[in-house]
Amino acid sequence: MKDWMAAWHTRYSRPSAVVPSVAFEPPRPALFWALLCVLMTGSCSSLSSADPDAPADAASALTDDAHLTGADAADVKSAPIPCEEDANCGDGNDCTVDSCDEGVCHYSNATDACDDGNPCTRDDVCSGGSCHGVQPVCGNGVCECSETSGACAGDCPTTPGMVTLPAGEFLMGSPTGVGAADEHPQHQVTLSAFQIDRTEVTAGQYDVFYRTWDASHQCATSNGGGFLCVAPQNNGNGNWGVIGRENYPVNLVDWFQAQAYCLWAHPNGRLPTEAEWEYAARSGGQPQAYPWGETSPTCDLAVMPECLATQSAPVCSTPAGNSSAGACDLAGNVAEWVGDFYAPYAAATQVNPTGPLSNSSGGIVRGGSVANDLGVRAELRIGPLSLATRAINVGFRCVRSL
Numbered sequence: 001m002k003d004w005m006a007a008w009h010t011r012y013s014r015p016s017a018v019v020p021s022v023a024f025e026p027p028r029p030a031l032f033w034a035l036l037c038v039l040m041t042g043s044c045s046s047l048s049s050a051d052p053d054a055p056a057d058a059a060s061a062l063t064d065d066a067h068l069t070g071a072d073a074a075d076v077k078s079a080p081i082p083c084e085e086d087a088n089c090g091d092g093n094d095c096t097v098d099s100c101d102e103g104v105c106h107y108s109n110a111t112d113a114c115d116d117g118n119p120c121t122r123d124d125v126c127s128g129g130s131c132h133g134v135q136p137v138c139g140n141g142v143c144e145c146s147e148t149s150g151a152c153a154g155d156c157p158t159t160p161g162m163v164t165l166p167a168g169e170f171l172m173g174s175p176t177g178v179g180a181a182d183e184h185p186q187h188q189v190t191l192s193a194f195q196i197d198r199t200e201v202t203a204g205q206y207d208v209f210y211r212t213w214d215a216s217h218q219c220a221t222s223n224g225g226g227f228l229c230v231a232p233q234n235n236g237n238g239n240w241g242v243i244g245r246e247n248y249p250v251n252l253v254d255w256f257q258a259q260a261y262c263l264w265a266h267p268n269g270r271l272p273t274e275a276e277w278e279y280a281a282r283s284g285g286q287p288q289a290y291p292w293g294e295t296s297p298t299c300d301l302a303v304m305p306e307c308l309a310t311q312s313a314p315v316c317s318t319p320a321g322n323s324s325a326g327a328c329d330l331a332g333n334v335a336e337w338v339g340d341f342y343a344p345y346a347a348a349t350q351v352n353p354t355g356p357l358s359n360s361s362g363g364i365v366r367g368g369s370v371a372n373d374l375g376v377r378a379e380l381r382i383g384p385l386s387l388a389t390r391a392i393n394v395g396f397r398c399v400r401s402l
Contacts, residue, residue, distance in 0.1 A: 170285025
């Protein structure tokens with residue numbers, strides 16, 4: 001985090017926004033009384049309907065925790081329920097493991113694959129005692145999913161969740177008189193075709209990856225190798241592991257975690273090069289400062305500090321600011337790791353540049369974010385940063401070569 005702050009303050013005087021912690025809601029006491037009356041009388045018909053916290057069917061509240069989340073579910077599960085065998089403890093929820101041990105029911109959260117009932121999601125996984133579809137079947141701003149068939153209609157990308165950028169040439173960097181010194185000189189770059197994630201990688205998507213641990217705590221990757229797989233840091237401002245934030249960008253991840261996810265998530269997956277990222281953020285390398293064009297950013301176009309009091313918003317919250325290919329949040333929300341290591345630009349024409357081979361110079365993030373005042377121009381570079389940096393306003397997205 002020190003590297004991240006140092007990079008900001010070398011060029012800007014305003015500090016990062018202070019992000020509030022996630023609020024905690026205490027459990028409701030009515031569930032305790034519901035449990036007590038079932039254990040003593042076998043019925044809860046005497047519960048007053050005037051009690052706004054009373055469940056409609058208190059007995060079912062004990063046996064079907066699919067309708068309970070968070071503190072409520074914990075309230076019910078923490079009370080001892082007598083049993084004679086495992087079958088007596090069945091709660092009908094595929095995302096819990098129910099067992100009878102020494103005459104008392106025990107419940108624990110499962111981490112298995114499941115079906116959330118929505119054909120428009122895939123990679124459904126149990127998390128926190130309920131099923132979550134964490135990745136859309138399809139969608140690139142044009143393609144849509146039918147909830148009756150789960151089929152994609154329209155111009156769908158080759159890889160679900162990615163958009164395609166054709167090969168092309170563009171001027172990378174800022175024109176004279178615009179931007180910081182490390183955005184110069186502006187230079188000609190030629191790129192081959194590639195695909196890039198339509199959204200920033202979400203907390204829910206990263207959770208599926210995190211659950212692929214093997215015995216040695218190495219995350220499996222598509223190329224047969226392995227990267228150390230560790231959970232995102234969570235200091236109270238993280239999105240990973242927080243129920244209800246599955247569709248927020250994963251944050252507090254370092255360069256190594258991001259690269260490991262990309263290798264796992266897509267065939268030939270990786271973090272984008274700086275050139276690929278900027279080409280995508282300028283809608284195929286157009287001479288414009290933002291994905292949508294040259295219009296100054298507003299809260300309808302990008303998630304910025306003046307728009308939001310927290311560290312991020314759900315991905316694709318500002319579709320009016322999408323790129324021409326349909327990619328979301330290339331300006332704002334969270335800044336994004338790229339694969340390159342930091343180096344000054346060269347003036348010479350380049351073809352598919354990848355930056356320095358050595359990581360001794362540190363890494364780079366692009367795109368601006370909701371928690372800093374650096375701006376959201378496509379040319380903005382933030383670095384050098386330690387590759388181990390984990391910040392509340394840094395996430396990533398992936399690419400794959402075609």
